[in-house]
Amino acid sequence: MALVVAALGGCQSVASRDDFIPASDIRGTGDLGLVVERAAGSVLVVDTTQRSVLGRVEGLGDLSHASVVYSRDARYGYVFGRDGGLTKVDLLTRSIVNRVIQSGNSIGGAISQDGRYVAVSNYEPGGVKVFDSKTLDLVLNVPATYTRNDGEPDQSKTVGLVDAPGHQFVFSLFDAGEIWTLDMSGEDPEITRYKAGKAPYDALITPDGRYYIAGLFGEDGLSLLDLWNHEQGVTEILPNYGKGEQQLPVYKMPHLEGWAIADGRAFVPAVGHHQVLVADMEDWSLMDRIPVQGQPVFVMASPDNRQIWVSFAHPENDVVQVIDSRSREIIRTLEPGEAVLHMEFTPRGEEVWVSARDSNRVTVYSTRTLEPVATLSAKNPSGIFFTSRAHTLGL
Structure with missing residues (x-):
């Protein structure tokens, strides 16, 4: 017995007093x-x-259209700037770990399922670049080339870049009208191309990683x-939602990453209309x-799927409307x-943070009472990104 006690005591002395951290x-x-900011x-x-x-x-460049993955x-946030900057930020030391300028104009990015790669979607010169997440060394350059109607080769702007199961990235080619998958699971990356509709401008992937x-x-x-039946190619859904209606001038394109998926239904911002569309996910009808009171930009579901929060484009962009997902009625205008510019739910959904750029503040609302519970000062705040995104597909 004495030998056993001695052995256990030895196992406990794994750190010296000098290694103690308060x-x-x-x-x-x-x-x-x-x-x-x-x-x-x-x-x-x-x-x-x-x-x-x-x-x-500070020192992250042009953040006029910035997004973040983790x-x-x-611990680390990867900030995608409009100037083509990719910046790795340490949240604990509150410092820049590394920063590269990888293009002339970029529009967001994604991190792979296993966390090894960070991909960036570019407007200029187009295409997608993939980087090592530890070092930010370039791993792969995907030019996103296509043939124009006049027969000449060109390089497309890429949008709607998300991560997908199987160590894949999926993105759309705005100029080419295509969707590409990039499989990073093997030694040699594989690209598959699909013909899509005209001018895809943004995209989402459903929480289960099945539908892009x-x-x-x-x-x-x-x-x-x-993505479970990719051999079927791309299909068209909701083809006639605006048929027979005059489309309004589009002041700001909706951000589809925030589409709401709740109770087997998709809540979708309608382009050029003062509407939130509701689609049945069984057949996408x-x-x-x-x-709603303006052109929706973000249509986001609370984590419990009970509420749909909607923000709007200029000039009606000073309010947020809250929709009950069951009755599909507006229950509050805030x-x-x-x-x-942006909304973000806390991980379990008890609160939502809302940025107001020209008021230089972020307001925190209770999702139970729909009343403000805190206000934080910020310099022209836009995107809000919590670390819970680290464990969510497509964010």
């Missing part, structure tokens, strides 16, 4: 996030438990790729049209400030 200096990242070229590191700002990281351990859906600027309807 508990006050240790924290997780599960309740952290980044708020983009678009005009200042900086991001705020925020704490969603305390509803507080921990610090600011490493698997949720691209919105179309050049026509009514949406392009759907079933149009079930309903919900009138006024978070001037030029609302």
Whole structure:
């Protein structure tokens, strides 16, 4: 017995007193996030438990259309800037780990299922570039070339880049009217091309990773790729939602990443209409049209799927409307400030953070009472990205 006790005692002495770290200096990242300050070229590191700002990281370039993905351990945020910058930010030290300028104009990105690769979608010169997530070294360049109607080769803007199961990336070619999959699972990456509708401008992937859906600027309807049955190619859904109606001038394209999936239904922003469309996900038929006060930009479901929060394009962009997903009726109109740009739910959905660019603030609302519970100052805030995204497909 004495030998057993001695052995156990030896196992316990794994750290010397010199290695001790005070508990006050240790924290997780599960309740952290980044708020983009678009005009200042900086991001705020925020704490969603305390509803507080921990610090600011500066020097990230042009963030006029910025987005963020996270490493698997949720310590590092990868910030995609409009100037082609890809910046790796450490949320714990609140510092820039690395930064590369990888193109002339980029429009978002994704991180692979296994966390090894970060891919960036580019407008100039077009195509997609894939980087090592640890070092930001270039791994692969995908030019996204196609043949124009006049027979000449060209390079397309790429949009709607998401990660997908099987270590894949999926993205759309705006100029070519195509959807491509990029399989990074083997030693040699594989690209598969699919013909899509006219001018896909953004896309989403459903939470289970099965359906990739691209919105179309050049026509009514949406392009759907079933990744479980990809041999069927791209199919068209909701083809006639705007038929016979005069489309309004489009001031800002909807952001489809935030499409709401709730109770077997998809809640979709209608391009050029003051409507949120409701589609049955069994057959992707149009079930309903919900009138709203302006052109929707974000249509986002709360984590419990009970509420649909809708933000709008200019000039009606100072309000947010909340829809009950069961009755499909508007239950509240909120006024978070001037030029609302983004919304983000806390991981379990008890609160939602809303940025108001021209009011220089982020307002935190309770999803139970629909009343504000906190306000944080920020320099022209836009995108809000919490680390819970690290464990969610397509975000």
